[in-house]
Amino acid sequence: MLELRNITVRYGQVVALDRASLEVAAGEVMALLGPSGSGKSTLLRVVAGLEPAETGTVLFDGVDLTSVPTHLRNFGLMFQSYALFPHLTVARKIAFGLRMQDRPAGEIAARVSEVLDWVGMGGLAHRRVARLSGGEQQRVALARTLAPHPRLVMLDEPVGALDRNLRSRLVGEIRELLAREQTTGLYVTHDHEEAAAISDRVAVLRAGRIVQTAPYHEIVAQPADEWVAEFVKA
């Protein structure tokens, strides 16, 4: 279980996160929904340990992560820009996290081909990133995130850069994959349909504050305030 308590992050005068608190149960997928600049990505970066919080605590399964560096957290983060390593083939990219865990070569190879099959990229294992389409890059990034069995998967607008048709299909596939691995998930989006499709519950962010946390249909039925009502209607 992931627990955030009173996280505040400031960039100079700008408050990116304002006393944000959140609980995500094991195996639950939580969508972080809000307009751009509302602090969704910052929240992921704090959980990943890439961004220090000014105040507040991040706990996972009851353990305080404050002094645990990023590389020892065993979380997965899929970047909005995918951040694919340009010097590695598809298979090597996906194996990266497993190699960092010093898994035996045979296990790595088996897991890589398993994950590649999930995302439908079995034939492209030896390509380099320059030859991949946008949709293929997205799948590789997803496969790389899932391959090392992370305790928590964070996805930062994972389908934001793709066209509409592809998007709805991929959201369904991601949902399926998260369910298959029974992974706890944090899914950032600014699209409420996407949030509705992917998540068990939705946390609505506005200007660094979490204004409502509930299943999507409850938010639509009983919005916490007028702003939320406007936002989910749009």
Place this chain on the structure above:
Amino acid sequence: MTSTRRRPAAGALARWALWAIPLGFLAYLFAYPLARILALSLRGSGFVEAFSSGRLASAAWFTAWQAVVSTVLVVLAAWPLTWAVSRFQFRGRELARALVTVPFALPTVVVGGAFLGLTGRGIQSILAAHVFYNLAVVVRTVGGIWEKLDPDLTDAAAVLGAGPWRRFRTVTLPILGPAIASAAAIVFLFCFTSFGTVLILGGGSLSTIEVEIYRQAVNFLDLPLSAALAVIQLLAVVAMLVISNRLQRRAAPFTVTESRLPAPGPRWPWVAASVLGTLGLLSLPLAGLLARSLRGGGSGWRSLSGSGVAAVEPVGAIANSLTYAAVTMIMAVVVGGCAAMLLARSRLDWFDTLLMLPLGTSAVTIGFGFLIALDRPIDLRGSWILVPLAHTLVAIPFVVRATLPVLRSIRAELREAASVLGASPSRVWREIDLPIVARALAVGAGFAAVVSLGEFGATSFVARPASATVPTLIFRLLGRPGTASFATAMALSVVLTILTAVVILAIDRFRTGQPGSF
């Protein structure tokens, strides 16, 4: 919670080394010798002598006018080839662009010797050698922009009723203007600080400030005057670098579109004449070099293995040059690599400028500084290590320029992604930064080797008879009467050219598909 990351001690040590290595190197081998030169120039009557004897005035006047004339000639002579390779797509276009770069990489003594055989001593040879040497700067800098010029722009002008000449004058030229100015500034700087070429082809009567620094120090042992001239030269060069930096900044914001170039079509005779004519003229000095090395039944080549030519035999000089090139490569990659990593992580413009200064500073000044300053804390002046140290100082900017764009192109997110996937900070460096930058470092190492093989200005000061390099031996042989030593010099020049060409070909193999400059 205050910080989610802990910095291990090893990381702090690595960061400290990143600062200490390049700064220590530059402080001891660049800043300190310059300070000693300045002190020397102020202590004696150097400046008084420089201004009163008229020597400075005549050297400065010659330096300036030959640089202006050379620059104008370079821009004009480069125009046909620049036009051909940047407006049309044809077979051999890439080859033409590669071949025009060859002279630029040739050692100055080789170019000097080649023109000595072709057109003799005198101003005509100096100008011709400068054109030969610098053509590539204009073809590359101006051509790089011109080939990306959106054809819609000139087409739009044509639709609006502008004829070919008018289109060129009102659309093409204004857009290319900054690139031309920036190329001209670089060429001017190279010609202004020209040393080996002028020393060999000037024949004692024509000398630039650079040559005068050398003559006063080495021939007349007037160190204060030499130091004063070096200070004046340095001030002039810094002023020019500032101006050329401004010009480059102006050239930067122009955006271009990638477009396919047309085939020459009916203009093919012009294109062919431009390409073949330019390359034909460029090949003359090199062909002459080869021909002269073979004169006298190949005695020049036979003498390479013989002795009695100088304190060091040609074979010994070749061995020296190869050793120094290897040492220079290692030192330049270590120091330049550290500096590039430092610059990639933080924008330190002052540090960038500081690193580029040795390139702008004349090689002669660097050599002279070594000679008067490096007696402390231990006396290095008799050691061979001074030669590769001087070469490293000149080569570092090339390593930095080759690696920095690649390092800067590594987005922070790549490192963060690796970190999230479980890579520790040192592992991130090993798995992400190093593999991506390795090819660029190899290119930088290649540049360092080319610099070392051809460097003459600084080497002429710091090389002892036993540590003579191929360029210094060629220079000595060129200064001797008799056709035998001239043939030997030509044969050595051919050897040096081949060595340089081998390194450049190796660099090109590593370069493909890399972002970068130069």
